[in-house]
Amino acid sequence: MKENDVKKCWEENAEAWTTLSREGYDIYRDHVNTPAFLSMLGNVKGLKGLDIGCGEGHNTREIAKKGAFMAGIDISEKFIHYAQHREDQYPLHIKYMRASGLNIPFKDESFDFCVAIMSLMDMSEHESAIKEAYRVLKKNGFFQFSITHPCFQTPKWEWLKNEKGEKTAMICGDYFRQPNGKIEEWIFSSTPQELTDKFNKFKIPIFTRTLSSWLNVLIKTGFVLEKFAEPYADEETLKKYPQLADTKIIAYFLITRCRK
Template identity: 40%
Template sequence: MTDEMLQDVAARWNGNADQWTHDVRQGYDTYRELFTFPAFVDFLPPLVGLDVIDFGCGEGTNTRRFAQMGARMTGIDLSERMIGHARKAEEDHPLGITYRVSSYSTDTGFPDASFDAVISTMALMDGPDFDATMREAYRLLCPGGFLAFSILHPCFITPGLAWQRNEAGIATALCVSRYFDSSTFTEEWRFGSRPADEIVQPFAVPRFPRTMSDYLNSIAAAGFRIGKIGEPQPSAQACEDKRFARWRDLAAFLLLVMAERP
């Protein structure tokens, strides 16, 4: 990982920040609202009274939700504009959250063993150095503290993903290819729940593909003891939207990992 690479990722997310914040707070991120966040909350142990750091907190929506669950929250993100939006929400409706502009792949500046938990929701797959991220998470945790994160499932969300559909246009299989292709690329997309007639600039999201073994071996190499893995399916309510039914029936969208610092 180079400083230039981190600067490029930061620049991409600074460019995404204003539209991203607007869209998330308007409820356009239906994957988060109906699936990825509820699944992560179900996966977590209680957070009440814990000192918790959120890696890749973005504009702070999930960080605020964790604070409302009783955690003493700190959020970090390498995007200065994202952190600006998070701080503004904290100023308007204080929950005692501290935000800092920092990459989770470098020394975040906090003392060793500062936190009871390191959590991250749908962010770690977008960072360039997962090995360094795990080492920093381990350093920040008290002995007995835990790491919990959610990411796109690396076995199914690959650079060559494509849906196979029948004559009615219904997805019948997920075609996975280029699983071992670790080439970095930038994906452009927008939230599918936005009104179709609204013209917005697509988000530019840097991707750093990894295999399942890349993730798990990095966690173990940092010194963690892996305790639980989750591959949740969307709820019946979420599957009323056919976009979610395919992730219930055909493949896993989400990977959840929990590990402990001995």
């Protein structure tokens, strides 16, 4: 699948994604992945950062609130429009730009850090995206990104459930098949019925890779691997959102931090 087709899908997803995530229905992002991501990010006050594949800007804003000077790029015009609109309403001095992570419109060594939050596995060429992040980083700068976990979110997967219908394990397959933009259709699982009726399901082209492929590309590019996390919901969170119990059965996300 070509970049333009990827862009087309995300333009179509942008309105529903922005509305539903801003209503708080992306509970896996808001209560599992983002808290772990921000915790690993640590102190970025005063640093210059780039969010690659920033979507409507939720996580870019979270990082800007930690005191970083942020820029955000996304392949979708609509997402950048929604992000900019929020910036105009509640300024955090974030500079948004419509651009591809495969061709970042900044000079070499422009940033102290780059992040890509759940976006790299949606890009058609992960190697080019990682090389671009490396290029725009200052020497000793870091790149932190989260992706769907390569070992569990494989091209083929299915939950095993017990007699009560509770998830107990996951069957994964086709690990070594690298889908070139296979479209997955889904909507945030906690979206109420009246809204699932209103919006079409997202159509997401996926480009998942094996774990060794991700790690080898990082190493080949010149990054030094620094830290990993496989976040899951803690007990406090589970009391509020029992649906997140499945985050303790398999790892949905892999967060990686590496340095130039």
